[in-house]
Amino acid sequence: MGLFESLYDPMMKPLEWLGVQKWRQLVINKAHGQILEIGAGTGNNFAYYPANSVVYALEPSPVLRQKASEKIPSNTNFTLVEGIAEKLPFADETFDTVISTLVLCSVNDLEQAIREMQRVLKSGGRLLLLEHVATRQPLGLALQTAINPAWKRMFGNCHLNRNTVAAVKKYFPSVATIPFVGDLVVHLDATKTG
Numbered sequence: 001m002g003l004f005e006s007l008y009d010p011m012m013k014p015l016e017w018l019g020v021q022k023w024r025q026l027v028i029n030k031a032h033g034q035i036l037e038i039g040a041g042t043g044n045n046f047a048y049y050p051a052n053s054v055v056y057a058l059e060p061s062p063v064l065r066q067k068a069s070e071k072i073p074s075n076t077n078f079t080l081v082e083g084i085a086e087k088l089p090f091a092d093e094t095f096d097t098v099i100s101t102l103v104l105c106s107v108n109d110l111e112q113a114i115r116e117m118q119r120v121l122k123s124g125g126r127l128l129l130l131e132h133v134a135t136r137q138p139l140g141l142a143l144q145t146a147i148n149p150a151w152k153r154m155f156g157n158c159h160l161n162r163n164t165v166a167a168v169k170k171y172f173p174s175v176a177t178i179p180f181v182g183d184l185v186v187h188l189d190a191t192k193t194g
């Protein structure tokens with residue numbers, strides 16, 4: 001098991017208490033219908049899905065999929081799937097809701113992942129994201145950019161300085177955003193139009 005995979009839950013624990021848990025709840029509460037969660041990790045969102053939810057949870061790491069399988073609530077209908085965001089193993093227009101939390105910072109190809117999210121959503125379907133992103137503060141951004149190379153190596157390809165909001169707006173013209181911690185973390189709520 002990689003260091004990142006074994007340390008993820010203990011590392012996240014204080015952050016969950018400080019606010020991440022609350023943000024997860026806000027995002028997951030909006031899910032409805034046929035749901036796809038991308039990059040499910042150790043399953044830290046699973047507890048927040050309403051009873052009887054039908055969720056496909058995609059995760060590339062077998063170790064994390066195993067951990068996630070232990071957090072599936074008994075009153076839901078989960079299917080764990082191997083795969084990556086850039087090549088989703090689902091037909092076009094399959095899902096009412098696509099969810100991803102703290103994942104677009106780590107994918108290899110940000111725009112391809114967003115295109116895939118758009119492809120598998122039904123028309124009128126919702127993309128719900130929670131991401132840490134590049135700050136608009138020039139000094140803060142310089143700091144994020146300076147530590148990004150080392151950070152990526154330590155934390156599973158996690159990029160500190162991605163302009164995820166702009167990338168999502170390119171493919172989803174209808175996006176509402178709620179910022180947290182200044183503008184360091186953002187909840188994006190986008191609808192697939194057309």
Ligand SMILES: C[S@@+](CC[C@H](N)C(=O)[O-])C[C@H]1O[C@@H](n2cnc3c(N)ncnc32)[C@H](O)[C@@H]1O
Pocket residue numbers: 038039040041042043044045058059060061064083084085086100101102103106107108
């Ligand atoms: C920081 S963790 C977040 C896990 C979980 N979503 C959460 O909120 O706790 C990043 C996750 O993204 C997954 N990941 C990395 N690259 C990915 C990709 N290309 N497609 C899908 N998931 C990916 C990792 O395996 C890991 O589970």
